[in-house]
Amino acid sequence: MSKIYELIVADEKGRLDKYISEQITDLSRTRVKELIDDNKILVNNKVEKPSYKISKLDRINIEIPKKEPLNLEPEDLNLDIVYEDSDVIVVNKPQGMVVHPAAGHPNHTLVNGLLYHTKELAKSPEGFRPGIVHRIDKDTSGLLMVAKNDKARESLERQLAAKTNKREYLALVHGNFENQSGIIAAPIGRNPNNRKQMAINPNGKEAVTHFTVLEQFKGYSLVKCVLETGRTHQIRVHMKYIGHPLAGDPLYGPKNTLKGKGQFLHAKTLGFKQPSTGKWLEFSCPIPTIFREQLDNLRLHQKM
Structure with missing residues (x-):
């Protein structure tokens, strides 16, 4: 069952994400952004950016879906490993495979296969996508780079950003x-x-x-x-x-x-x-x- 909140801005000012995380203390600003991206947060019946500047009497509606527990169990998925060294893995993801566990796709993902292939995967801030630095869609096939340690993850993320x-x-x-x-x-x-x-x-x-x-x-x-x-x-x-x-x-x-x-x-x-x-x-x-x-x-x- 989803949790539903309605907030009416009194005299507060500032960013939307900061305001919500202060009003609902178990919501981090990162989680607020995720909910905004999923159209679960509306301001005056409209989707606004996390940086939206709130105004007096703004009406904020929030729906927080119940999170399903994610399965990070190793699975033998016979991954097509194209290259591997002490820092990185390059894998050819087949069409139809989800990259990491998420709602509706708790297992049989690339991450489950990677956990079976190796115990060396970089930690992820969210916890459910170790080693993953970029994604491709479920029905898109092809090459992904995977980080085996935190140093490699930081390097690959910098290269993506640059x-x-x-x-x-x-x-x-x-x-x-x-x-x-x-x-x-x-x-x-x-x-x-x-x-x-x-x-x-x-x-x-x-x-x-x-x-x-x-x-x-x-x-x-x-x-x-x-x-x-x-x-x-x-x-x-x-x-x-x-x-x-x-x-x-x-x-x-x-x-x-x-x-x-x-x-x-x-x-x-x-x-x-x-x-x-x-x-x-x-x-x-x-x-x-x-x-x-x-x-x-x-x-x-x-x-x-």
Whole structure:
């Protein structure tokens, strides 16, 4: 059963997240942000940012869902380990696997498989995602870097923040292009009308995607996407924004699409500096079978 609160601002001033954490003492500001991101906190029936400046008589409605206990038990999931040393693991995540335990996905995640593979994983502030420094969606396949110790985690997180690592994706999208390449720079935030979706939002976080058209078919195109930032659902939202939603995407794509097991999106190439030596490491992995078969079919029947 969810807990429901309603707060009416008296004379207080300051940030929304700070005010709520002071009024409901068992809510940290981090937890408040999570609830805001999930559209569980409304100010005057609207979603506001954690930094929103409260005003007298603001009405704040808060829903705190009951948290399910998360299972961090090791599981033998036969992970595809591409590379491993004393600091990092590079793993090829299959389509359909969730990265870490969360509500609705308490086990059978990449983290459960990593805990079976090794006892050496960096601690995570939240506790439920040891070793994880970045994520890809459940139905996106491909490469992830995992930290085996805290020093490695800090190094990899710095590289992500400084945009010095390399992340290249292959995406099969709807439609054809006039330009062979481009840059999509549009901020992304939570969709206020659908808490499961992200959307282009002028008040969202900076998001930049570079794309190059590799092949074109009748009604579809294969593109390479290079991430400059790493926002939730970034490629899926950006490609929809320019009129080329991902094929098979159940959340952002059209109903009339290619059959598969979700969006045709694959994290093909990953590059970063080894945390201890500073040596550049770069890895690539082939697209999954279902993706390859669809491409072969398009090449055979719909090549332009």
